[in-house]
Amino acid sequence: MAPHVLTTPLSIGGTTTVRNRLYRAPVLEGAGSGPDAGRRYAKAFVPNAEAGVGLVVQGSSCLYAEGRTSPGMTLVHERERVLALAGMVAAVHAAGAAIWLQVGHGGIYAMEAWHEPYASGRKGPLLAASPLPKLLRPAFAGVPVHVMSTAEVEALCVRYGDVAAWAREAGYDGIQLGSANAKLLDQFLSPFYNHRGDEFGGSLAGRARVLRRIREEVGARAGWDYTVTVKLPAETAPPAMARTTVDETVQLARLVEDFGYDAVTPVEVSVFPDTTLSRGGIPTSLWRNKAMKTRFAQAAPSQLRRGVLSAGYVLGGVTHPFRPVWNRDLFKSVKAAVGVPVLAVGGIRTRDEADSILDGGEADLVGVGRPFYAEPDLAAAFLAGGGGPALRCQNSNLCVPAQMLGMKGVCYNPAVRSRSSQEGDG
């Protein structure tokens, strides 16, 4: 019998080789930007690698001093900060896994919009692709928003190239663009947000031009062989509102392949930054977990802002409950359209699911996100074979508010969390 694809190696771009097809999808660790960030990442990632995971995608890190969506997010806007993570990267390699740095910016959802003390310190203005959609204006009342000029978009693309070069220097095997989940790049890709009149707006190709320019800058600064990959959003939106459809996501996949990207990760997301990207329960921990409740009140003293954020979470949970492998139709369609590797993610919980995706040729890697919080060693059981066992994560989403509040990336579901994750809510 032919071996399962899951256990066979794969090369992605010029600088990434994965020993198997299981990757840790990007979820934040709350590692922050302090001198111990590398140690914190290593504590999470080295056990994953020791248990056999093929690739770790480090959660989104921010390429400007402002623009994080959480105080726990790592800043990579300076070379020294990226190089400070080199020891962690080497430790992950020593344990056998590859590692990519995900690079992003929150755009209008950066914490400078609503997260005290940053918001009242007016560290902004928030960077935006276009003026705020009307629907969002009440929630952003008083928050200064700056529509990026063409030159500023060009500078953003150059910064992506610089960060990629620093990531290469630090030993990362590649980078992934944080280009979904309603973040800045998604705000350029999405017709819900992007109404620009310059070359970075208009048609799908115009909205995607930012990805073309980033690919060029990464090639020029980090080397054309350096592995660079991209998340591709397919969006849901309120009725009659503009969004990126599945057909457009497939077209986008073809475009980015032409631009020279080495792999794509298609994901269904909302035009809002809610839990559509991590389908599951309503994160009631935001008002039930004492530490989260306190941090939330400090982060957003305005009741209106807290109300809007909580309502988004409730709506996300109600409209997008958990469904096993919910992105399947999307990644299958993209896989049929492109030649570069396609990374599957979203509700993949059993070995049987992984085998059916990979052996069926529906995608090239399978990603697991939330379950790693409770089971750092899950790769061992997953790779051992035999059909199961199912991962323990219940998709409660109780972990979700912790990441926006800068808390540790661990399992917050008392019914699930392992002893190793009970070390504190810090």
Ligand SMILES: Cc1cc2nc3c(=O)[nH]c(=O)nc-3n(C[C@H](O)[C@H](O)[C@H](O)COP(=O)(O)O)c2cc1C
């Ligand atoms: C707490 C949390 C943080 C996340 N952070 C990121 C991120 O930084 N970048 C990203 O592209 N996706 C992020 N995601 C989405 C995950 O990578 C993944 O796509 C999603 O959780 C679905 O996979 P799962 O069902 O295996 O958890 C995050 C999800 C959660 C729950």
